[in-house]
Amino acid sequence: MAELRDIQNEPDNRNLPINKVGVKNISYPVVVLDRAEGSQHTVARVNMYVDLPHHFRGTHMSRFVEILNRYQSGISTRNIREILSDMKRELAAETSHFEIEFPYFVTKAAPVSGERAKMEYTCRLTGNSSQEHYTLEVRVPVLSLCPCSREISEYGAHNQRSIISIRIQAVEKIWIEDIIEIAEASASSDLYAILKREDEKFITETSYNNPMFVEDMVRNAAERLMATRGILWFSVESENMESIHNHSAYAHIEMRMA
Numbered sequence: 001m002a003e004l005r006d007i008q009n010e011p012d013n014r015n016l017p018i019n020k021v022g023v024k025n026i027s028y029p030v031v032v033l034d035r036a037e038g039s040q041h042t043v044a045r046v047n048m049y050v051d052l053p054h055h056f057r058g059t060h061m062s063r064f065v066e067i068l069n070r071y072q073s074g075i076s077t078r079n080i081r082e083i084l085s086d087m088k089r090e091l092a093a094e095t096s097h098f099e100i101e102f103p104y105f106v107t108k109a110a111p112v113s114g115e116r117a118k119m120e121y122t123c124r125l126t127g128n129s130s131q132e133h134y135t136l137e138v139r140v141p142v143l144s145l146c147p148c149s150r151e152i153s154e155y156g157a158h159n160q161r162s163i164i165s166i167r168i169q170a171v172e173k174i175w176i177e178d179i180i181e182i183a184e185a186s187a188s189s190d191l192y193a194i195l196k197r198e199d200e201k202f203i204t205e206t207s208y209n210n211p212m213f214v215e216d217m218v219r220n221a222a223e224r225l226m227a228t229r230g231i232l233w234f235s236v237e238s239e240n241m242e243s244i245h246n247h248s249a250y251a252h253i254e255m256r257m258a
Helices: 061-069 080-090 147-152 176-185 197-208 214-226
Strands: 018-034 038-052 096-109 116-128 135-145 159-170 231-241 248-256
Touching: 018 061, 018 096, 038 061, 038 080, 061 080, 080 096, 080 116, 096 176, 116 176, 135 147, 135 176, 135 197, 135 214, 159 176, 159 214, 176 214, 214 231, 214 248
Parallel strands: none
Antiparallel strands: 018 038, 038 096, 096 116, 116 135, 135 159, 159 231, 231 248
């Protein structure tokens, strides 16, 4: 068979380098570290990019998937650096980028009945070859109850489901569960996948006695992150899907620790 033409490696005369080129939104089974069980099988959405010098027409897209296939036994913070190095070497790039987003499940017991069920959290790991540390993001659904509403009303107070998103860079292992616990402890109440009547009563009363503005929640989380050993940088944001407004309330704190 005659040798096939390699069009990607042919020159391009437009003199325009590309910052990121690659594959996006690959659905892929992965194994992630689990504090309670050791590991957890899940399905991720994966993005992989490299830079492209101005003199090349294109990159070799199939090589991204070939590299990903080498890590079927598990993708974690332990091997992201290795994946980034493989991408640089095999695609002759100066920089590489790796992004993975996946649902993560934690078994939680309801606060009174003890009924156990899986709670889902969305996690994202990102890294690039020019940075020493990867970034872990965890999005945690929680409950918030408005202090103003409770104060001015003769009875009751409006509450809503909120999403606290925490991103960190760290020099030590920080478990996904650690980040979830920080977010949940910073809200009026955490959420559960299954509740009996006694649990609903408990959560309703707990949140009423623990009202939080969106500003309170990001400050609470920031204080806990500042006290967590090994964190170099963090970003915490909260979005409250307001129950009496047609908009969300939002707050954000970002801080570099070292």
